[in-house]
Amino acid sequence: MNENPNQMYEKQDLLDMIKEAKNLNETELETIPGTNVKVKKGKSAEFQVKAANFYRYHYNQFLNNNIDYVTDIYNLLEKEMNLKNQEYNMSKAYDIVKNAEENIQYFNNLQETLNTVRKNYNLKSTEYAQFIKDPANLQNLTHRQELEVELQKLAENQDIIIKRLEELRTNLNNDLINVINKELDFMHNNYLNTLNGTNWAFGMDNNAVLATDKERYDNLYVLREILKVANTKDVNSLVAINNILVVSEDQKDTVLNLLSKIDLFKNTEPIPKKEEPKRNDAILNEIENALNVIRGKVNTTLGQRLLMNAIDGSTILNEDLEEYNNLIKIKEYLIAGNFKEPVAKIWDMMYVEGLKINEFTGLLNKTNFFNKYNPNIIKQNENTNLINELISYLDTLGNKVATYNGFSNLNIKQTNALGDKAWVVTAEDLDEANRIIAIIKMLEVPNTNLINVWNIGNVASNQVSEFKNLINSTRYFSNRIPELKANEEAIEQIKEDLKELIIYARKNNLEVTLMEEYKLLDEKFNILNKAKLADNLVPYENVMLPEEDIARYQEINARLNALKNQNLNPENNNSNTEPIVIPLGTPTAEPQPSVIELGSVTPTVTPQVIPVPPTVPTPNEAYTGPVAEGEQLAVSPVKDLAVPIKNLNINNDTLINQNLVEMGKLTQKIVGYDINYYCTTIKGYTVLLQDKEELETLLFLNECLENGKEAIDYTIVNGIKLDSTQVNSYQEALAKLENIRKTPKGKIEPVMDIQEPIKAKVSVRYLIADKLEKFMANRKNIIKKGLQKNLSKIINNLKNNEVISVPNDTELEAILNEHKSEDGIESENIGRGL
Amino acid sequence: MDISNVISFNNLEYIILDKTTLRNKDYLYCVQIDSNDLPLEEYKFFKSSIENNSYYVEEVIDEDLQKDLTAIFANNYLNEEQAG
Numbered sequence: 001m002n003e004n005p006n007q008m009y010e011k012q013d014l015l016d017m018i019k020e021a022k023n024l025n026e027t028e029l030e031t032i033p034g035t036n037v038k039v040k041k042g043k044s045a046e047f048q049v050k051a052a053n054f055y056r057y058h059y060n061q062f063l064n065n066n067i068d069y070v071t072d073i074y075n076l077l078e079k080e081m082n083l084k085n086q087e088y089n090m091s092k093a094y095d096i097v098k099n100a101e102e103n104i105q106y107f108n109n110l111q112e113t114l115n116t117v118r119k120n121y122n123l124k125s126t127e128y129a130q131f132i133k134d135p136a137n138l139q140n141l142t143h144r145q146e147l148e149v150e151l152q153k154l155a156e157n158q159d160i161i162i163k164r165l166e167e168l169r170t171n172l173n174n175d176l177i178n179v180i181n182k183e184l185d186f187m188h189n190n191y192l193n194t195l196n197g198t199n200w201a202f203g204m205d206n207n208a209v210l211a212t213d214k215e216r217y218d219n220l221y222v223l224r225e226i227l228k229v230a231n232t233k234d235v236n237s238l239v240a241i242n243n244i245l246v247v248s249e250d251q252k253d254t255v256l257n258l259l260s261k262i263d264l265f266k267n268t269e270p271i272p273k274k275e276e277p278k279r280n281d282a283i284l285n286e287i288e289n290a291l292n293v294i295r296g297k298v299n300t301t302l303g304q305r306l307l308m309n310a311i312d313g314s315t316i317l318n319e320d321l322e323e324y325n326n327l328i329k330i331k332e333y334l335i336a337g338n339f340k341e342p343v344a345k346i347w348d349m350m351y352v353e354g355l356k357i358n359e360f361t362g363l364l365n366k367t368n369f370f371n372k373y374n375p376n377i378i379k380q381n382e383n384t385n386l387i388n389e390l391i392s393y394l395d396t397l398g399n400k401v402a403t404y405n406g407f408s409n410l411n412i413k414q415t416n417a418l419g420d421k422a423w424v425v426t427a428e429d430l431d432e433a434n435r436i437i438a439i440i441k442m443l444e445v446p447n448t449n450l451i452n453v454w455n456i457g458n459v460a461s462n463q464v465s466e467f468k469n470l471i472n473s474t475r476y477f478s479n480r481i482p483e484l485k486a487n488e489e490a491i492e493q494i495k496e497d498l499k500e501l502i503i504y505a506r507k508n509n510l511e512v513t514l515m516e517e518y519k520l521l522d523e524k525f526n527i528l529n530k531a532k533l534a535d536n537l538v539p540y541e542n543v544m545l546p547e548e549d550i551a552r553y554q555e556i557n558a559r560l561n562a563l564k565n566q567n568l569n570p571e572n573n574n575s576n577t578e579p580i581v582i583p584l585g586t587p588t589a590e591p592q593p594s595v596i597e598l599g600s601v602t603p604t605v606t607p608q609v610i611p612v613p614p615t616v617p618t619p620n621e622a623y624t625g626p627v628a629e630g631e632q633l634a635v636s637p638v639k640d641l642a643v644p645i646k647n648l649n650i651n652n653d654t655l656i657n658q659n660l661v662e663m664g665k666l667t668q669k670i671v672g673y674d675i676n677y678y679c680t681t682i683k684g685y686t687v688l689l690q691d692k693e694e695l696e697t698l699l700f701l702n703e704c705l706e707n708g709k710e711a712i713d714y715t716i717v718n719g720i721k722l723d724s725t726q727v728n729s730y731q732e733a734l735a736k737l738e739n740i741r742k743t744p745k746g747k748i749e750p751v752m753d754i755q756e757p758i759k760a761k762v763s764v765r766y767l768i769a770d771k772l773e774k775f776m777a778n779r780k781n782i783i784k785k786g787l788q789k790n791l792s793k794i795i796n797n798l799k800n801n802e803v804i805s806v807p808n809d810t811e812l813e814a815i816l817n818e819h820k821s822e823d824g825i826e827s828e829n830i831g832r833g834l
Numbered sequence: 835m836d837i838s839n840v841i842s843f844n845n846l847e848y849i850i851l852d853k854t855t856l857r858n859k860d861y862l863y864c865v866q867i868d869s870n871d872l873p874l875e876e877y878k879f880f881k882s883s884i885e886n887n888s889y890y891v892e893e894v895i896d897e898d899l900q901k902d903l904t905a906i907f908a909n910n911y912l913n914e915e916q917a918g
Contacts, residue, residue, distance in 0.1 A: 157905060160901055354838050764835055767871060786877035
């Protein structure tokens with residue numbers, strides 16, 4: 001229910017009075033006559049009046065003379081107060097668990113790993129001890145050294161894991177200590193903010209808190225101290241509790257007891273995980289149902305039938321024996337596929353051990369139950385349906401001749417033969433009919449590896465292009481060919497660009513200079529056009545392209561950008577083109593300093609060069625940014641572009657345009673750099689990594705300006721309309737932008753120095769059966785070899801750079817003392833605050 | 835992507851030796867293979883993900899993460915060894 005402001009004020013006052021009364025001594029309270037409600041002495045009448053008002057708002061009805069409304073409202077608000085507390089605790093608990101989730105999982109994994117490594121170390125130690133004891137081995141130094149190296153590696157590995165465990169333990173516990181500290185401070189402040197006469201008590205650390213908070217305060221305090229001690233304990237004794245903290249085994253019971261008492265942690269108990277369905281469970285259920293049906297047929301089939309025993313001992317009809325046994329065998333493969341690795345995915349729905357693919361698919365093909373899932377059978381059925389559809393179409397074309405009967409000079413032709421059949425059609429339909437017949441012939445060819453084309457039909461992989469060509473040239477399929485809308489738009493854009501380029505080149509005698517750009521645009525056009533017939537389209541930027549053309553398309557774009565930049569850069573431009581000089585930042589004829597302060601993103605008055613784009617925009621695309629009165633515009637080849645604006649009024653749109661120009665300049669800077677390494681794309685703008693912050697700030701400024709245009713609650717600051725809530729952040733962003741621009745940006749680092757990982761789309765293929773078998777036989781050896789390599793690398797690095805040490809007793813004591821002294825300081829400060 | 839699958843990355847082919855999940859991210863342990871699908875000496879850790887029904891990988895270059903993954907895959911290996 002929405003509350004009106006009056007209702008909210010009344011409610012807040014009432015809540016304050018209830019809270020206040022809960023923390024006062026009995027002697028400070030009075031009971032509202034006729035009720036059990038207690039409030040601070042002298043506030044009885046006020047409570048009644050406010051309760052009466054709130055009653056009217058809340059229930060939308062006037063009071064009768066019954067005093068019960070006081071109790072009613074009191075109970076209602078007390079309940080809401082408790083609910084809010086609960087909600088607060090629930091949300092806090094969620095944050096705590098969410099925050100710790102990854103680290104706890106990681107901690108548990110590492111603990112498991114440590115146990116295994118340790119077990120192996122012990123086994124190896126025993127082997128080593130026995131080996132050196134035996135006098136017969138005295139001469140076998142090689143094996144002895146091998147054992148020593150293995151032992152050393154295991155020991156070093158243990159050290160690495162222990163170090164990580166300690167880090168995780170400390171991080172997890174410190175996060176929780178921070179949460180507890182905030183809660184303790186909050187409770188102490190609650191006391192400080194309450195008036196005299198409040199019922200209060202000393203917490204365990206001698207801080208004063210409200211009496212009602214004391215138990216919670218003490219429990220949290222004890223938990224915090226336990227966590228501090230846990231941070232110094234040996235990792236071997238650690239256990240993770242409630243997915244939020246890590247303590248030693250001996251602290252576990254105390255902590256569990258404490259957690260159950262503290263409302264904040266009651267909701268952090270781990271939720272038992274539901275067992276996830278296994279990957280083959282769905283199809284296994286279906287098979288089980290099919291088996292039941294077959295078994296059931298024994299009882300439901302009338303007459304004498306031959307009964308047989310299936311491989312699982314069930315009695316079934318003889319005619320079902322093969323199907324039944326196949327299903328049982330398939331079931332076994334699928335059950336194994338639920339648990340074993342590695343697996344291969346069959347027909348996009350079943351998982352089977354990699355080595356059993358051939359046997360399994362052989363069984364599937366022999367089992368009628370799987371016909372409905374067999375992609376090839378499905379595709380063949382689709383083809384049969386399409387063939388029937390096309391034959392009907394041919395009949396329709398043939399019927400047109402019958403309709404024309406009576407026209408003696410009708411030009412009719414016979415189509416190519418389809419088997420022993422041919423159609424007589426009008427001459428104008430002949431090509432269409434022959435193409436349809438060719439399509440049918442393609443669809444009729446039996447094949448085991450059919451590829452679906454545009455959801456129309458399925459053909460062998462080597463016929464896809466031919467099939468597409470035929471489909472493209474028939475009238476019948478004209479509405480069923482998927483449109484590549486994005487490509488169409490891109491094609492239209494290229495046509496426009498080419499048109500403008502030609503006009504511009506002719507007008508300025510630049511045909512030769514711009515020939516490369518023309519050719520590149522033409523090639524881009526052809527690639528996009530060709531994509532219509534391709535069967536391996538992948539998304540690239542905003543269009544769909546054949547996989548093999550992506551690299552070239554990328555090259556063309558890069559080259560076009562480079563050319564554009566070259567034409568934009570006055571130094572490199574061989575033409576007589578002069579840039580338009582437009583001052584940014586001091587835009588008005590009647591200067592208003594405050595406008596510049598807030599509205600302009602460039603505080604200097606130095607004229608800046610706005611480059612003229614090489615292609616000719618229409619006049620209405622011309623730069624409409626601020627131009628000072630009387631400012632001379634340089635001679636431009638595109639006269640229409642130069643629109644001097646006098647008596648300019650700064651508004652949101654002007655500034656938005658100005659920022660867009662700035663953003664455009666940033667995007668131009670990427671030319672010549674590999675975008676994978678040096679650039680980042682934000683909201684469609686690709687800029688150098690070092691310009692990221694500037695771009696983000698400009699985007700934010702524009703967002704504020706856009707928001708301001710539509711804002712209902714707005715503030716006009718120096719002519720600019722801003723959403724009232726964004727005035728400060730807008731100003732801060734302007735200051736930030738100024739700083740960013742003042743700070744010199746370093747030269748871009750070479751590729752090798754940038755450690756950005758490359759993310760790439762990958763294709764996956766399976767090994768063929770004999771290679772897979774060999775690989776699986778050798779897999780463990782290959783892994784072992786690789787791990788040995790990795791471990792030696794890590795150990796070498798550790799030897800060179802890191803010193804691993806577990807704190808000894810003296811160091812531990814020092815750490816403990818450090819914590820104690822920290823606590824002392826903390827308590828003392830809070831004491832002073834009192 | 836499963837163990838024994840072959841993936842192409844940077845025009846090179848790798849076979850997946852093992853995989854694991856760490857802090858909700860999937861990681862692969864791979865060895866580069868030659869044109870006859872035989873393993874070479876180049877081992878890599880990749881972070882794998884699925885976006886828009888396509889597989890993506892990126893090489894793990896963070897040394898700390900490499901250490902953690904080495905420990906985990908070593909653990910997997912030892913477990914497999916013990917299981918026979």
